[in-house]
Amino acid sequence: MATAYSFSARLYIDGRRTDGRAGTPVLVRNPATEETIAEVPGSSAADVRLAVEAARRAFDEGPWPRMRPAERAAVLLRMAEEMERRLPELVAVNMTEAGSVRALAESLQTRVPVAHLRDMAERVMPRFDWERPMDPTITPGLGITQGVLRREAFGVCALISAYNFPFFLSMMKVIPALAAGCTAVLKPAPTTPLESLLIGDFADAAGLPPGVLNIVTGDVEAGRELTTHPMVDLVSFTGSDTVGRMVYTQAAASLKKVVLELGGKSVNIVRADGDLDGAVRAAFMGITAHAGQGCSLLTRTLVHESVHDELVDRLTAALAKVKVGDPADPATTMGPLISEAQRDKVEKLIRVGEEEGARLVCGGRRPPGLDRGYFVEPTLFTGVDNSMTVARTEFFGPVGVVIPFADDEEAVRIANDSPYGLAGAVWSADTVAAYEMASRVRTGAVAVNASSAGVIPRAAFGGYKQSGLGREWGEFGLDEYLQTKTVSWAAR
Template structure:
């Protein structure tokens, strides 16, 4: 079937819409209904090469990297204005292809990335130190050396995004790449390409020079072409740690810079004096937000043994009240998983949890009455040991685990006993103790008593350990797409 939307779902290469060369189109399915909502051309490696070559020409020969930052910022603001004008369309597409409930589709999925774009153009770029003078240095027998430090665009960037937050994650790469003066090829996840393809319309409306941003589709073959192409200087990837390792290895022979935003198994620590109401809301959000499909969601609740049973009872009751169903229904508070394969993975891990002896408190099955769509009940395990598979493996689904602890030291040890280090949280009436624990947690971001950098563009987003390399958002994200050059001269 043809796309049901008003915008073109073709590829966007060198400023033009074009069909892909793949033999079969990509079918985009609504995960809540399993219906095909659009057909998108599939890219072949030849299509991807064409996009990379267009980006290379735009960077090497075009005006974009040589424009003043204020000129680039003006283009980005025009993109933001066009996005704001078409937000209702973005929301509708997000609900259809990603399965977001409306409240999430209208905020984190769409409005927040536009806010980040405006912040980059209005706050970060005008204040950024694009050039900085070096203090003169006297070298005996040589003379006085002085000069400037320049921040220059890294080059051609391959931007590979994930399926869970399609527009948000794509824009978190597109924004700093364009702000830096880079040229880019964006490849969204094959299951959720529509919102990313729509970015081509925004680029046209803003007057972005041809070739600066290119958008292709595809899966493994297209991604491999991007990560290995000799004309690509930088790869930014969001996805699983398993695929992240492959991306890292594929980029190594040509020594590309690699930015990785990968998985998480983040710890939500509740001390004996913590606010249980707030902690339960936090744990509930970690399990049910976008059906648990978020790398930084808090899915391991570490709770002091003195309040363990009370927290489990409260959280179980809160999960029982969650309304699971079609995101198009205003009463729905949790939607589906993205695909049948993801639902199968989550169900197998739930089975492993039961087999390993964890106590299934609630959920664990498919919701009654939902015969179509990739739904799983909000699920909670208690009596969990941190060595269990379900305490160490990222579900990427609506499943939380509760682990008891006796002391702060034990809680920090359990929190850090994970291959991941993306996010974390501490709940305590003693804010100094909470801050001390936060400082010892090996994670890229830790919230205290519900305070969260959340969607603040002034925050730095990224992880420790196998949660990734580099940072995104604001000036921290911009910095990843820049090289530092020293230009010096002798003063005689």
């Protein structure tokens, strides 16, 4: 079937749109209605190889890596202008392919990545230390030497994105890769390819040279081709820790650099003197925002035993008011999960929680009256021990747990007793104590008296432990796509 949108939902290879070489077509479904909204070409292994070869030529022979940073920044700004012009279209696509409610589609899903793009071109690139002189040094036997430390593009990058924030996550890879002077092949998730394919239009409008950015589709086969191809120098992957380990293993054979942004079971710590209103809002958003499909959402609430019952009562009351349904309905406050398989996984984990003895205080079922769409009620468990599956496994669904603690030492111990370490929050009227606790929690970001550390471009996003390797956003993300070269000479 033809796409329902105005743009060409076809592969983008070497600056041209193509239907590919007879890969299996990808059907894109609206997760709220289960209706097929578009059919896009499925990339074969041959298509992926063509895209990699185009990126290799563009890097080795084309102008992009040899442009001055200011010249590349000008192209990126033109891309941002085109994205801003077509924001309504991006929002509409996001709501139908990813199932976002409008408020989320108009903010984090679309406007925020454009803000990151502008920040890279306007703030980071002009100030970045692309070349650093080395002071003359007297070295015994070598005399006086001096030189320059250069930051140079890493090469051809494979960018593999996830389904939950399709445009945002793809752009968090495309932005630093292009800013660094790299060339790239982007592969979005097979369930949400449309927004990423649209980036090809923005590249054309901005005058990006052919081959610098290529966009393919596909699933396991296409991903394996990217992670093992000898012409690829760097792999950046966002997704589950299970698949992340596979990507890491596949890339290791040719010693590619790997950047991984993986899962989380992020902790929301509420001390006895914490702001319960704010802490409840954070826990509420951790469960309901994008139906819990976010790696940094706060889904594991640790609360001091003296205020445990009050927090649970407030949170349960708030969850009972959530309107679950089609994001096209303005009254909807929480949409669907992305697929039937994801809903099945979440429902299975909920059953495991009940079997292990956790107390289901709300939700846990499919909402009544919604016979189509991949919906699950907002769900909360109490009576949870941190050793339980529901406390240790990432649901990627609208499920949260509440665990009591007696003192700060126990809270930190429980917080760090997790295979993940992506995000967190600490709530306390004693900001010094909150800061000290935040410094002891082993996660990549911790917010004090806030629901998250934000999505500001100046932050560094990434995790500890099985939450990943490397950092994204701003100058930290740019640094991942650069090599450091020493050029030295004798000073006489």
